[in-house]
Amino acid sequence: MPKQVTYSVVIPVFRGEETLVKLANQLNKLEGILIKEIIFVFDNGLPKSWEIIKQLSEQYQNVKGISLSRNYGQHNATICGIQHSTADFIITMDEDLQHNPKEISILIKNQSINNSDLVYGVYYELNHSFFRNVTSKILKKLLIFGIPELHRDYSSYRLIKKEIANRMVDMKNSYTFLDGYLTWITTNVSSVKIKHHNS
DSSP: OOOOOEEEEEEEESSOTTTHHHHHHHHTTOSSOEEEEEEEEEOSOOHHHHHHHHHHHHHOTTEEEEEOSSOOOHHHHHHHHHHTOOSSEEEEOOSSSOSOGGGHHHHHHHHHHHTOSEEEEEESSOOSOHHHHHHHHHHHHHHHHHSTTSOTTOOSOEEEEHHHHHHHHTOOOSSOOHHHHHHHHOOOEEEEEEOOOOO
Protein backbone atom coordinates (compact mmCIF):
# COMPACT_ATOMS: atom_id res chain seq x y z
CA MET A 1 0.00 0.00 0.00
CA PRO A 2 1.54 3.35 -1.04
CA LYS A 3 2.48 5.83 1.66
CA GLN A 4 -0.05 8.62 2.09
CA VAL A 5 1.32 12.03 1.17
CA THR A 6 1.55 14.43 4.11
CA TYR A 7 1.30 18.21 4.29
CA SER A 8 2.63 20.84 6.67
CA VAL A 9 0.77 24.16 6.78
CA VAL A 10 2.97 27.12 7.73
CA ILE A 11 1.25 30.33 8.82
CA PRO A 12 3.09 33.49 9.92
CA VAL A 13 1.07 35.34 12.57
CA PHE A 14 1.15 39.00 13.50
CA ARG A 15 -2.46 39.70 14.41
CA GLY A 16 -4.79 36.77 13.87
CA GLU A 17 -6.67 36.89 17.16
CA GLU A 18 -10.00 36.94 15.28
CA THR A 19 -9.19 34.20 12.76
CA LEU A 20 -6.73 31.63 14.18
CA VAL A 21 -9.31 29.39 15.87
CA LYS A 22 -11.51 29.26 12.79
CA LEU A 23 -8.48 28.66 10.57
CA ALA A 24 -7.20 25.74 12.67
CA ASN A 25 -10.69 24.22 12.80
CA GLN A 26 -11.14 24.45 9.03
CA LEU A 27 -7.73 22.95 8.31
CA ASN A 28 -8.42 20.00 10.58
CA LYS A 29 -11.78 19.35 8.92
CA LEU A 30 -10.34 18.96 5.40
CA GLU A 31 -11.26 15.60 3.90
CA GLY A 32 -8.80 13.41 2.04
CA ILE A 33 -5.78 15.58 2.92
CA LEU A 34 -3.39 14.48 5.68
CA ILE A 35 -2.41 17.68 7.48
CA LYS A 36 0.53 16.37 9.48
CA GLU A 37 1.13 19.67 11.23
CA ILE A 38 -0.09 23.24 11.37
CA ILE A 39 2.79 25.53 12.30
CA PHE A 40 1.85 28.98 13.54
CA VAL A 41 4.89 31.29 13.68
CA PHE A 42 4.15 34.23 15.98
CA ASP A 43 6.07 37.19 14.56
CA ASN A 44 6.00 39.20 17.79
CA GLY A 45 2.68 40.84 17.03
CA LEU A 46 -0.38 41.22 19.24
CA PRO A 47 0.13 39.21 22.47
CA LYS A 48 -3.38 37.75 22.39
CA SER A 49 -2.52 35.91 19.18
CA TRP A 50 0.25 33.96 20.94
CA GLU A 51 -2.13 33.00 23.75
CA ILE A 52 -4.57 31.63 21.18
CA ILE A 53 -1.80 29.66 19.46
CA LYS A 54 -0.86 28.05 22.79
CA GLN A 55 -4.51 27.12 23.40
CA LEU A 56 -4.80 25.59 19.91
CA SER A 57 -1.62 23.53 20.46
CA GLU A 58 -3.27 22.05 23.54
CA GLN A 59 -6.50 21.35 21.65
CA TYR A 60 -4.93 19.79 18.53
CA GLN A 61 -1.98 17.39 18.48
CA ASN A 62 -0.92 18.62 15.05
CA VAL A 63 -0.75 22.32 15.96
CA LYS A 64 2.71 23.71 16.73
CA GLY A 65 3.51 27.22 17.88
CA ILE A 66 6.78 29.07 17.44
CA SER A 67 7.28 32.47 19.07
CA LEU A 68 9.96 34.73 17.58
CA SER A 69 11.95 37.05 19.84
CA ARG A 70 11.09 40.11 17.75
CA ASN A 71 9.30 41.05 14.55
CA TYR A 72 11.27 39.55 11.65
CA GLY A 73 8.66 40.03 8.92
CA GLN A 74 6.36 37.66 7.05
CA HIS A 75 8.98 36.02 4.83
CA ASN A 76 11.44 35.30 7.63
CA ALA A 77 8.63 33.97 9.82
CA THR A 78 7.51 31.69 6.98
CA ILE A 79 11.05 30.38 6.47
CA CYS A 80 11.29 29.68 10.21
CA GLY A 81 8.12 27.58 10.01
CA ILE A 82 9.44 25.71 6.98
CA GLN A 83 12.62 24.86 8.91
CA HIS A 84 10.46 23.10 11.52
CA SER A 85 8.21 21.27 9.02
CA THR A 86 8.45 17.52 8.51
CA ALA A 87 5.84 16.64 5.85
CA ASP A 88 6.28 15.79 2.15
CA PHE A 89 4.85 19.12 1.02
CA ILE A 90 4.57 22.53 2.62
CA ILE A 91 1.60 24.85 2.23
CA THR A 92 2.07 28.49 3.17
CA MET A 93 -0.88 30.78 3.73
CA ASP A 94 -1.91 33.98 5.48
CA GLU A 95 -3.51 34.16 8.90
CA ASP A 96 -6.55 36.26 7.95
CA LEU A 97 -8.70 33.58 6.23
CA GLN A 98 -8.57 35.39 2.89
CA HIS A 99 -6.90 32.18 1.73
CA ASN A 100 -9.65 29.57 1.94
CA PRO A 101 -8.32 26.27 3.42
CA LYS A 102 -10.76 24.31 1.24
CA GLU A 103 -8.87 25.46 -1.84
CA ILE A 104 -5.73 23.64 -0.73
CA SER A 105 -7.16 20.71 -2.70
CA ILE A 106 -6.97 22.83 -5.87
CA LEU A 107 -3.24 23.46 -5.33
CA ILE A 108 -2.67 19.75 -4.64
CA LYS A 109 -4.53 18.69 -7.80
CA ASN A 110 -2.52 21.12 -9.92
CA GLN A 111 0.75 19.84 -8.44
CA SER A 112 -0.15 16.21 -9.04
CA ILE A 113 -1.05 16.88 -12.68
CA ASN A 114 2.06 18.94 -13.48
CA ASN A 115 4.49 17.44 -10.93
CA SER A 116 5.41 21.05 -10.12
CA ASP A 117 8.03 21.92 -7.52
CA LEU A 118 5.95 24.94 -6.59
CA VAL A 119 2.32 25.91 -7.10
CA TYR A 120 0.93 29.39 -6.46
CA GLY A 121 -2.69 30.14 -5.70
CA VAL A 122 -3.61 33.33 -7.56
CA TYR A 123 -6.88 35.23 -7.14
CA TYR A 124 -9.50 35.51 -9.87
CA GLU A 125 -10.07 39.02 -8.53
CA LEU A 126 -9.19 40.98 -5.40
CA ASN A 127 -11.78 42.10 -2.86
CA HIS A 128 -9.53 44.76 -1.33
CA SER A 129 -10.13 48.49 -1.65
CA PHE A 130 -9.35 50.13 -5.00
CA PHE A 131 -6.27 51.86 -3.52
CA ARG A 132 -4.87 48.64 -2.06
CA ASN A 133 -5.47 46.75 -5.31
CA VAL A 134 -3.64 49.42 -7.32
CA THR A 135 -0.65 49.63 -4.94
CA SER A 136 -0.38 45.82 -4.83
CA LYS A 137 -0.28 45.63 -8.64
CA ILE A 138 2.36 48.38 -8.83
CA LEU A 139 4.58 46.64 -6.24
CA LYS A 140 4.22 43.34 -8.09
CA LYS A 141 5.25 44.92 -11.40
CA LEU A 142 8.29 46.55 -9.77
CA LEU A 143 9.42 43.24 -8.27
CA ILE A 144 8.97 41.40 -11.56
CA PHE A 145 10.93 44.18 -13.29
CA GLY A 146 13.74 43.73 -10.74
CA ILE A 147 13.61 39.91 -10.95
CA PRO A 148 12.49 39.09 -14.53
CA GLU A 149 12.45 35.34 -13.80
CA LEU A 150 9.94 35.83 -10.97
CA HIS A 151 6.69 33.98 -11.66
CA ARG A 152 4.00 36.53 -12.53
CA ASP A 153 1.48 34.83 -10.25
CA TYR A 154 3.62 34.65 -7.10
CA SER A 155 1.67 34.89 -3.86
CA SER A 156 1.86 33.85 -0.21
CA TYR A 157 -0.57 30.95 -0.90
CA ARG A 158 1.93 28.30 -2.02
CA LEU A 159 2.42 24.56 -2.21
CA ILE A 160 6.10 23.62 -2.16
CA LYS A 161 7.89 20.28 -2.38
CA LYS A 162 9.82 19.72 0.84
CA GLU A 163 13.18 19.24 -0.91
CA ILE A 164 12.77 22.57 -2.73
CA ALA A 165 11.79 24.32 0.50
CA ASN A 166 14.84 22.89 2.25
CA ARG A 167 17.14 24.30 -0.42
CA MET A 168 15.48 27.70 -0.05
CA VAL A 169 16.00 27.70 3.72
CA ASP A 170 19.75 27.29 3.19
CA MET A 171 19.97 30.46 1.10
CA LYS A 172 21.34 33.61 2.73
CA ASN A 173 20.82 37.17 1.59
CA SER A 174 20.76 40.66 3.11
CA TYR A 175 17.10 41.01 2.06
CA THR A 176 14.79 38.04 2.56
CA PHE A 177 12.42 37.59 -0.37
CA LEU A 178 11.09 34.07 -0.29
CA ASP A 179 9.70 34.04 -3.83
CA GLY A 180 12.98 35.40 -5.17
CA TYR A 181 14.80 32.50 -3.53
CA LEU A 182 12.35 30.02 -5.04
CA THR A 183 12.86 31.60 -8.47
CA TRP A 184 16.60 30.92 -8.25
CA ILE A 185 16.04 27.29 -7.22
CA THR A 186 13.41 26.06 -9.69
CA THR A 187 11.60 26.98 -12.89
CA ASN A 188 9.17 24.08 -12.49
CA VAL A 189 6.42 26.40 -11.26
CA SER A 190 2.70 26.52 -11.96
CA SER A 191 -0.26 28.51 -10.71
CA VAL A 192 -3.97 27.95 -10.26
CA LYS A 193 -6.90 30.34 -9.87
CA ILE A 194 -8.53 30.64 -6.45
CA LYS A 195 -11.16 32.90 -4.94
CA HIS A 196 -10.25 35.82 -2.68
CA HIS A 197 -12.28 35.42 0.50
CA ASN A 198 -13.04 38.14 2.99
CA SER A 199 -12.08 37.10 6.51
